[in-house]
Amino acid sequence: MNKAQLINSIATKTGVSKVEAKNAIDAFVDVTTDVLKRGDRLALIGFGSFSIAERKERVGRNPQTGKEITIPARKVVKFKSGSDLGIQLN
Numbered sequence: 571m572n573k574a575q576l577i578n579s580i581a582t583k584t585g586v587s588k589v590e591a592k593n594a595i596d597a598f599v600d601v602t603t604d605v606l607k608r609g610d611r612l613a614l615i616g617f618g619s620f621s622i623a624e625r626k627e628r629v630g631r632n633p634q635t636g637k638e639i640t641i642p643a644r645k646v647v648k649f650k651s652g653s654d655l656g657i658q659l660n
Contacts (some may be wrong), residue, residue, distance in 0.1 A: 576595065577591045578591075580594070580595070602620060605620075606620060606621075606622055609622055614652070615652065615654075616654030616655070617652050618649055618651040619650050620648070620649055621648050621650070622646070622647060622648070623645070623646055623647075624644075625643060625644050625645070626643050627641065627642055627643040628640075628641050629641070
């Protein structure tokens with residue numbers, strides 16, 4: 571599902587216009603981005619939580635040459651699903 575399909579689905583389920591659904595999604599993305607940039611965690615009970623994780627510096631390999639390279643440490647976004655999300659991957 572892409573963003574346009576998500577907007578259509580939300581508009582249909584909630585009875586709001588597509589413009590209002592798009593604004594709500596954009597606001598959610600903006601707020602989530604701001605929270606994570608501050609280093610905070612965003613928890614949506616039943617759905618899941620977004621947080622920042624630190625990846626340590628590590629050694630990898632260039633797939634074309636096989637030469638070892640150093641991959642620098644960095645911060646990444648982590649999502650942990652909540653128990654109510656109920657996705658079965660079987």
